Amino acid sequence: PASAQVRYQPLGVVGVIVPWNYPLFLAIGPLTCALAAGNRVMLKLSEATPATGQALKQLLEQVFPTDLVSVVLGEVEVGQAFARLPFDHLLFTGATSVGRQVMLAAAHNLTPVTLELGGKSPAIVSADVPLDTAAERIAFGKTLNAGQTCVAPDYVLVPRERLEAFSDAYQRAVRRLYPRIADNPDYTAVINQRQLQRLQHLLDDARAKGAQVLDLYPGETRQGRRLPPHLLLGVNDSMQVMQDEIFGPLLPLVPYDSLEQALAFINQRPRPLALYYFGYDRAAQEQVLRHTHSGGVCLNDTLLHVAQDDLPFGGIGPSGMGHYHGHDGFLTFSKAKAVLAKQRFNAARLIYPPYGKALQRLVFKLFI
Missing domain, CATH: 3.40.309.10 (Aldehyde Dehydrogenase; Chain A, domain 2)
Structure with missing residues (x-):
């Protein structure tokens, strides 16, 4: 007799690198998923949208303590340094060419990555x-x-x-x-x-x-x-x-x-x-x-599958790896810990060596 269950735990600190084309949607979406899973989050906003980045930074600092949500601004070299940090998970949205560089930087820390890239759809x-x-x-x-x-x-x-x-x-x-x-x-x-x-x-x-x-x-x-x-x-x-x-x-x-x-x-x-x-x-x-x-x-439509938040969003091959949105985002930013629990009685002793005991001979005779 035993019980088995899956416990979902926060990964720890999640890094999110945000592109310039939808700087609010592609910051708040991953942030929401990562926070829902119990993580702390660092956002690196795009250097191409500095005014939006500054406004979002000020807004989030009014709502969250900086040790829970931290917003990083800066140019390309700041983003490169950000990708090298030892995150527990890193999500990048952007070009395939840059995604390769992000994955390479994350590999030094064995940081798992979710890459939302592009491609010719x-x-x-x-x-x-x-x-x-x-x-x-x-x-x-x-x-x-x-x-x-x-x-x-x-x-x-x-x-x-x-x-x-x-x-x-x-x-x-x-x-x-x-x-x-x-x-x-x-x-x-x-x-x-x-x-x-x-x-x-x-x-x-x-x-x-x-x-x-x-x-x-x-x-x-x-x-x-x-x-x-x-x-x-x-x-x-x-x-x-x-x-x-x-x-x-x-x-x-x-x-x-x-x-x-x-x-x-x-x-x-x-x-x-x-x-x-x-x-x-x-x-x-x-x-x-x-x-x-x-x-x-x-x-018979375009784009709107992304707006269905209960659908997983993610690429495949050169267009990315991993997915998030909705429950899938919770899973991406969680560790699924397998737990097997037993109490006093240990039925597994029946299969301990030395082999050839009476019960084992009976099982062999009945089933083999």
Whole structure:
């Protein structure tokens, strides 16, 4: 007779490295999970959002003692030093290239990591879904925060015969959401000049290699770092826009001739953080779910699986490891301690050596 149970204990001190694109959501979400599991937390906020970081630091210091929640501000070298601290768990959200460096730094202390990275999240438009429906939902996911979202659709696979019609539907959908770009408070600017130059380089590189680049707001004067949405047709793998995570309002369209071909295109590439399929046929939906790997999936929508806090959020392969949100966050930031409890009577003596005792001979005779 014995009892077995799992005891969940706090890990200790959890480090959280926060990116710049959603500096509140991606700080408060992990903080909530780690505190709920009973941990102390250190947050390293992004150097690219200093005003938001300072405001959040002041707010949290009014609520929590600094030995329970501590906010760290500083430039890149501060973040590098932060990743080398001997945390009991470290969560990083950001680019895959930086995630590798964070994991390497954590390895010196054998610190377990949760890495929420990026990748090229595909959207698949089926052969029979209404194009206006698919285009509107993809446009919302792509243009929210000007595409600066880790689960934003990165490219769209479209049946070859529907390519032009989808392009038209997407342009209409974007213009409904944002009738203008300049002086529009609904449309987000690119975070800084360096990121704007990177996106412009992707456009220039694609154009130079033969892509058709469509500015969805031709003739409109650009304002500051507000980069208008663009469509790219005729893309190929030699273009950087098809190699790097875009993280901006640029959307390549890739034609396909069968669903199997579209799935093969996805599976030949690194596993993405999100995958989106637009089509109402249940068998086709199941085929997509069974024959692809991704961190998460939306059927007939984009982004909103992340908002369902009871669903685990996390990547796979180059798009990350581990997951959190809701109960899964509690588990990630807890140690599941296995406990076996016995009292006075010890039935295990029956299997102690020396072997060949009467009871053991009886068991052998009955069961062997």
